[in-house]
Amino acid sequence: MKRGILVLADLKITIGSEVFQNPIWVASGTFGYGTEAPELVDVNRLGAIVTKSITRKPREGNPPPRIVETPSGMINSIGLANIGVKKYIQDMLPIYENLTTKIIVNIAGTDVQEYVEIMEMMESVSSVIAGYEINISCPNVKKGGMEFGVDCDMTAKLTEKLRILTERLLIMKLSPNVSDIVSIGLSAENAGADAVSAINTVVGMSIDAESGSSNIFTTYGGLSGPAIKPVGLAMVHKLYNKLSIPIIGMGGIVNTDDVVEYMMAGSTAVQVGTANYRDPGIGEDIIDSLDSFINQTNRKSATDLIGSVRTLS
Template identity: 50%
Template sequence: MEIDLSVDLGSLNLANPVLTASGTFGYAQEFSEFVNLNRLGGVVTKSITRYPRPGNPPHRIVEVSCGMLNSIGLANVGVDAFIREKMPFLRTLQCRKIVNIAGECIEDYVAVLEKLASVEEDIDAYEVNLSCPNVKEGGRTFGKDPEQVFKMTRALRQMTGKPLIVKLTPNVSDIGELGKAAEEGGADILSAVNTFVGLAVDVERRRPILGTVTGGFSGPAIKPLALAKVWELRQAVDLPIIGIGGIFRANDVLEFLLVGASAVQVGTANFVDPSISEKIVDELEQSCRRMGISRIRDLIGALETT
């Protein structure tokens, strides 16, 4: 049986639903010796900012039970070096190339998109990381405030015709409200979720392990939480959703598709096995064959709850 793994997220068509998650896959080239990148639905870059960022002081990563905590602090080369040094490799890929952007105020995000316009023909979509403090508005995370989500989305929407993916934080009581704000602002796609806030303690030293005290919690432990957030979003908006959180196996992907995601991103799993994203694509094909599913898209939102 021929298995069709392709999915459409509005105008963004993927050969299969497996993307890599921002910040866990570098600028893709680092993984090219482990993964046939063209076998993936696409790659998402590390968050790119207006200026280079060294990131937070150590420790920036710690393994905890069933996951990891990170406080990388958006370390990246900055948009100019990204265009100069990273785009030449990305340009050679046939899979979808999604550039994730971040900043400290709306003007930062706008400035990054303005620069990326010069290489936009080689970019398939933008993903907007809203889990950053808005330094101009008292440091509150953009993505926690529906008003700011709306304003940011609308500002970026006016700058590009490329698919705009708004990546939502799960650290709110009503993620549906954020999804609606992004939809009203003109987003094409939502991705959910970014990391949950977490803390790990070194008991002997009576100190937090991470230099920033709290950090972002990711990995297998968050999968049920992320699935519930995607489910909530599915009830709130009509936009296609990319599900993210604790995906290690094809079966995890199928869970996200059933609750309403049209595609997924694989994050923390890349740290455990750098070739896992490609293995998941292979395994997805086998799972569909075993279940007698010829078109994976037929599973999207097919969860039966009654």
């Protein structure tokens, strides 16, 4: 599929010491390792690729059924199926040497030690990766990262431990399945995170009325897609009001209006997730139309959008 390549507006954004060519990233778990659909997408046009969560050892993931469509969304419970950090270093890092887009490595673990070991292994080799997104909020794994993501002290402790290990970007990915996402975000910020990303999927359930069965093997899964966009916008806006570090917004982004709304709510960058399943080239389309939007609305750059929403009260 042929897509445009002309970008005129200033779409660049900065997080920590890294400058990204545009704010359109693809979300972890929705774009594999970035190499799965070469005929349908020029990945070098993306702001960044956040690669699928890696764990210390490879993981097979959950038994089927793992996914189901829901109104304007889908529920997944993949269970962090992944190749493991060793194979990621061996097979994927050399491929990333040849890409010009930035690579953010998503890391998941079941305890602090696992996250630390993975980051130590990643930092022990030379690579072009720009940073790490720390999955402290996967809802689909027993003993998963959720206990970190719902607890301020655990979030702070993990952030501190990882901060010591890397000078690369450290982004903590926040769960919406908490009573107060802002306090978790502040814990990450105070412990040295460069940014937070929000939101991970919302815990959901789907039932087949005819058979009386749950549609997902693990009963509950992570709801994503346009159905969760209002939740994501609200959480990004709350975080923006209290945090000083950049916020990477996500949850149901399928077009440029969604990107603009997420940036107006306070996102510095955004991640396209579920929409990649339908069309892995959708990020490129959004980049082109965001460029038009910036030009047509007489803004100087994409950064003018950040936090610019006019609230009515």
